[in-house]
Amino acid sequence: MPAGPGGVRGAGGKGRRARPVARAGWPARLATVLKYLSLVAASVVVLLPLGVVLLTSLKTSDELARGGGPLSMPDDWLNFANYVTAFEKGQMAEAAFNTFVILIVSITGTVFIGSAAAYAIDRFSFRFKKLVVAMFLFATLVPSITTQVTTFQVVNQLGLFNTRLAPIMLYLGTDIVAIYIFLQFIRSIPVSVDEAARMDGASALTVYWKIILPLLKPAIATVVIVKGIAVYNDFYIPFLYMPDQNLGTVSTSLFRFKGPFGAHWENISAGTILVIVPTLAIFLMLQRFIYNGLTQGAAK
Amino acid sequence: MTPTSSSLRRVPAGAATPQDTPQARRSRRKGSSRGRQALTPWLFLLVPLAFLVTFSYVPIINMIVYSFTDWDGVSPDYAFTGVENYVEIFTRPELFKVFVASLYYLAAAGLQIALALYFATVLSFNTRFRNLFKGILFFPYLINGVAIGFVFLYFFQEGGTFDTVLGLLGVGGEHLWLGDPDLVNFSLAGVSVWRFLGLNFVLFLGGIQSIAPELYEAAELDGAGRWQQFRFIIVPSLRPLIGLTAILAISGCLSVFEIPYIMTGGAGASETFVIQTVKLAFRFNKTGLASAAAVVLLIIILLVTWLQRRLVPEERAVA
Numbered sequence: 001m002p003a004g005p006g007g008v009r010g011a012g013g014k015g016r017r018a019r020p021v022a023r024a025g026w027p028a029r030l031a032t033v034l035k036y037l038s039l040v041a042a043s044v045v046v047l048l049p050l051g052v053v054l055l056t057s058l059k060t061s062d063e064l065a066r067g068g069g070p071l072s073m074p075d076d077w078l079n080f081a082n083y084v085t086a087f088e089k090g091q092m093a094e095a096a097f098n099t100f101v102i103l104i105v106s107i108t109g110t111v112f113i114g115s116a117a118a119y120a121i122d123r124f125s126f127r128f129k130k131l132v133v134a135m136f137l138f139a140t141l142v143p144s145i146t147t148q149v150t151t152f153q154v155v156n157q158l159g160l161f162n163t164r165l166a167p168i169m170l171y172l173g174t175d176i177v178a179i180y181i182f183l184q185f186i187r188s189i190p191v192s193v194d195e196a197a198r199m200d201g202a203s204a205l206t207v208y209w210k211i212i213l214p215l216l217k218p219a220i221a222t223v224v225i226v227k228g229i230a231v232y233n234d235f236y237i238p239f240l241y242m243p244d245q246n247l248g249t250v251s252t253s254l255f256r257f258k259g260p261f262g263a264h265w266e267n268i269s270a271g272t273i274l275v276i277v278p279t280l281a282i283f284l285m286l287q288r289f290i291y292n293g294l295t296q297g298a299a300k
Numbered sequence: 301m302t303p304t305s306s307s308l309r310r311v312p313a314g315a316a317t318p319q320d321t322p323q324a325r326r327s328r329r330k331g332s333s334r335g336r337q338a339l340t341p342w343l344f345l346l347v348p349l350a351f352l353v354t355f356s357y358v359p360i361i362n363m364i365v366y367s368f369t370d371w372d373g374v375s376p377d378y379a380f381t382g383v384e385n386y387v388e389i390f391t392r393p394e395l396f397k398v399f400v401a402s403l404y405y406l407a408a409a410g411l412q413i414a415l416a417l418y419f420a421t422v423l424s425f426n427t428r429f430r431n432l433f434k435g436i437l438f439f440p441y442l443i444n445g446v447a448i449g450f451v452f453l454y455f456f457q458e459g460g461t462f463d464t465v466l467g468l469l470g471v472g473g474e475h476l477w478l479g480d481p482d483l484v485n486f487s488l489a490g491v492s493v494w495r496f497l498g499l500n501f502v503l504f505l506g507g508i509q510s511i512a513p514e515l516y517e518a519a520e521l522d523g524a525g526r527w528q529q530f531r532f533i534i535v536p537s538l539r540p541l542i543g544l545t546a547i548l549a550i551s552g553c554l555s556v557f558e559i560p561y562i563m564t565g566g567a568g569a570s571e572t573f574v575i576q577t578v579k580l581a582f583r584f585n586k587t588g589l590a591s592a593a594a595v596v597l598l599i600i601i602l603l604v605t606w607l608q609r610r611l612v613p614e615e616r617a618v619a
Binding site: 031035036038039042043045046047048049050052053056069070071113114116117119120121123124126127129132135136139141142143145146147148149150151152153154158169170172173176179204205208229232233235236240250251252254255257265268269271272275276279280282283287290291294295 | 338340341342343344345347348349351352354355356357358359360362363366373415418419422423427428431433435436437438439440441442443444445446447450451452454455457460461464465494499502503506526551555557558562574577578581582587590591594597598601602605
């Protein structure tokens with residue numbers, strides 16, 4: 001547990017809270033009021049745009065045409081007709097399936113590729129090791145969006161264009177952050193653990209599979225979360241590499257709402273909420289892991 | 301390192317005989333298995349390196365090569381044109397003016413870091429509903445970019461949510477938040493702050509929580525107030541993290557793409573460097589020129605990173 005000012009809410013925190021009230025009069029109280037005011041204001045700024053979309057998704061097109069304003073309440077709070085339209089006409093079932101396949105394969109692959117690379121780099125000394133590490137390092141500095149022009153040619157020549165393999169391969173190939181998360185974690189596993197197994201005659205592969213990988217579980221959780229969020233939310237790669245109507249992902253299918261639904265904001269809103277709900281559910285379930293995962297993943 | 305002593309957990313007690321010392325093992329391994337030993341790491345690196353080369357280095361090298369050609373991306377051959385593409389980028393002002401849009405995002409990033417620092421500090425002290433506020437501030441970062449685009453397309457509509465709220469606050473009128481070239485970049489940069497504030501905030505919060513609580517207690521005994529604690533404890537401890545965030549912000553605002561592309565299609569004043577590059581490559585088939593633009597962006601980002609490494613010496617205080 002991080003023992004910070006937030007973590008010591010018990011004894012130390014109490015003392016801290018009691019002090020300003022006891023000693024200072026209105027300036028401290030004013031500071032407290034301003035603090036909560038700023039927090040509430042920020043919350044309104046975050047929630048208002050989302051809330052309005054939720055309201056709109058429950059209205060009928062007649063209600064919208066009547067012009068009650070975006071902040072007016074829907075007539076029927078249980079009007080889910082727009083969701084049905086968005087789900088069916090927006091091909092959301094297909095999108096969810098494609099996204100799911102891409103997620104599973106690229107996350108699994110990333111875990112194996114990242115941990116294997118980290119294992120080799122940390123546990124062995126070999127020629128050109130410095131060069132290999134430098135190659136991975138440099139690649140993190142290159143923003144992938146700048147190389148899309150030529151990455152496209154590579155994907156095309158490999159015959160992957162308009163297949164689910166295109167994003168999968170790209171997600172696998174460009175994830176160097178995962179290697180760093182694994183590398184940091186492997187360093188904290190004592191070398192003596194795998195030495196013992198080697199003494200028993202285990203091969204390097206067995207050590208990796210039976211000892212390192214199981215011990216890496218917390219790092220794997222981090223990588224799964226960071227990668228999962230990135231893949232679910234990615235728009236550009238599926239947009240560029242899978243333009244096929246049947247190969248939409250959650251992002252690209254939602255993007256296509258722009259055309260056929262034109263100004264039908266009730267349907268677009270419903271589609272938007274459909275895309276956000278899974279994220280919200282995952283966030284509420286895995287809050288703590290997500291915070292930790294992102295803090296580790298981004299500080300690389 | 302003495303691997304022998306601590307490594308016997310899985311080995312039966314009797315196995316700790318002298319021939320199992322590292323030296324003995326090494327001499328036994330010599331000979332036949334020496335070659336295999338040297339190959340083993342490459343076995344594990346084969347797939348990762350194949351991916352790295354195919355999807356990072358081949359594109360980078362190709363990009364550099366194409367940047368000196370007039371290739372259109374489709375015809376089978378192309379001619380080398382020297383530095384012509386680069387000359388074109390630096391002499392045609394309309395190709396360079398897209399960096400103006402980046403300035404809005406840069407300013408927004410500064411605001412974002414300041415706000416994140418403020419909220420992280422506030423929430424690291426005792427606050428009611430702390431986790432609720434933390435969750436609300438952070439959640440936008442997790443939302444799908446296309447969904448965010450639509451949420452704010454609706455929000456910024458003429459006579460939409462934003463105009464309505466402004467009306468309630470006494471600021472009347474309807475504005476073309478996304479259509480007016482003077483306003484569009486403010487609107488889009490605002491969306492960027494809305495989206496990314498949460499990540500900065502959570503990173504800073506994590507950094508603040510890893511500060512030893514004794515420091516605050518000692519400071520309090522010395523009579524330091526909140527501001528002094530912030531100024532002399534929190535800011536210095538977060539310096540490496542703030543440096544890292546700043547560099548991410550700079551390279552981030554140079555490569556803005558998703559939100560303007562989804563919301564305005566990168567039309568008019570909202571066009572960014574990356575949107576322009578993508579248009580050059582995929583709409584106007586100017587692969588050579590687009591590659592040169594991408595190389596320029598890459599060099600700028602590498603330069604910024606290098607500068608940051610020089611200015612802020614690596615302090616591995618970040619957990």
